[in-house]
Amino acid sequence: MAFKRWNKSPSRELPKRSWSKEEMKIIGWCLNRDIGISVSPNWKNGINNWNIDIHIKNKVHRDPGTYEQHNVYDKVVEYYKYYHDKYNTNTNTKG
Secondary structure, eight states: OOOOOOOOOOOOOOOOOOOOHHHHHHHHHHHHTTEEEEEEEOGGGOTTEEEEEEEETTEEEEOSSOEETTTHHHHHHHHHHHHHHHHOOSSSTTO
């Protein structure tokens, strides 16, 4: 009896990035308030393209743009900073 070998599904590694201390404070502030940003592969537009999903409370909004591997996390930080600045009434990042 022979077994069919399945081809491995295409996969991608997440891009790597180091976060600064200030970025981590802003991201932590957002996560504590149920605001999260995630990246997912965009399989339709090439191997290095990513989508960004914005999770606020129980709703998910997808950024209509696609981002390349080298700049997707720059946009993620931009979104986190935007929501931090929009909802934080305190001027410091400790919230």
